[in-house]
Amino acid sequence: MQEDNKPPSERARIRRASERAHYDAETIHTIVDAAWLCHVAFACPDVLCLPTACWRVGDQLYIHGSNGSRMMKHLASGAPACVAITHLDGLVMARSAFSHSMNFRSVVIHGHFTEVADEAKPAVLAALMEHIAPGRARDSRPPDASELKATTVLGISLHEAAAKIRNWGPKDKEDDLALPFWAGVLPMREQHLPAISEPGHEGTLPSYVQTWAASPATASA
Numbered sequence: 001m002q003e004d005n006k007p008p009s010e011r012a013r014i015r016r017a018s019e020r021a022h023y024d025a026e027t028i029h030t031i032v033d034a035a036w037l038c039h040v041a042f043a044c045p046d047v048l049c050l051p052t053a054c055w056r057v058g059d060q061l062y063i064h065g066s067n068g069s070r071m072m073k074h075l076a077s078g079a080p081a082c083v084a085i086t087h088l089d090g091l092v093m094a095r096s097a098f099s100h101s102m103n104f105r106s107v108v109i110h111g112h113f114t115e116v117a118d119e120a121k122p123a124v125l126a127a128l129m130e131h132i133a134p135g136r137a138r139d140s141r142p143p144d145a146s147e148l149k150a151t152t153v154l155g156i157s158l159h160e161a162a163a164k165i166r167n168w169g170p171k172d173k174e175d176d177l178a179l180p181f182w183a184g185v186l187p188m189r190e191q192h193l194p195a196i197s198e199p200g201h202e203g204t205l206p207s208y209v210q211t212w213a214a215s216p217a218t219a220s221a
């Protein structure tokens, strides 16, 4: 992550459509914080790309999983990894089929994961609960010793990351602009729906539940 919008490394430099590139921490953090999941690519030895939950604390992106997970065991060894986070914001309809596109915010992170030490795990996992819903860490039973022991928590630095953003309309070729076809953007976003309480729940709903459906879903950067 760079404050001067310069790529942090050659492999993180966005070459194609480089006008969509952002390398500053604020942009990268905003896109990461709007995500509940990422896709992690690694070779073990077959190339795999797996979806998993993620959250950020400072300049680290964290993932967690069972100690027995092949992904967690492989990544805990310090193997090279690449993480992608994607938000789809719209379908871009041009007059020509060729010029159709998508509006999006994405981040790609290069590096390797390191294992979070046992003593640091409770705080990092509490941050996951707070990411799910502010206040949830205090509003649920914390993991006990055996649950903590069974869980691997891994962090990857956001230092070597790039963000790519497209948030504009279609770019038709000059010759296509007079064609009679509709052109524009079909916007889309994640939507929060009303909470579904478990049977038997009585009493006041926590504020993060009350406000869930009214709270804004991820918005375009």
Ligand SMILES: Cc1cc2nc3c(=O)[nH]c(=O)nc-3n(C[C@H](O)[C@H](O)[C@H](O)COP(=O)(O)OP(=O)(O)OC[C@H]3O[C@@H](n4cnc5c(N)ncnc54)[C@H](O)[C@@H]3O)c2cc1C
Pocket: 011, 012, 013, 014, 015, 016, 017, 086, 087, 088, 102, 103, 104, 105, 106, 107, 108, 162, 163, 164
């Ligand atoms: C929702 C969505 C839909 C897309 N659809 C298409 C499509 O249909 N066809 C297509 O060719 N491309 C599509 N892209 C863009 C695609 O992700 C690549 O950026 C693009 O294909 C260029 O690939 P490249 O190997 O030439 O990248 P390069 O520019 O050579 O990549 C160099 C480095 O830039 C960074 N980088 C590359 N892409 C991204 C990214 N999206 N976000 C953050 N960092 C990045 C990585 O660090 C990478 O190592 C889409 C992206 C998104 C998010």
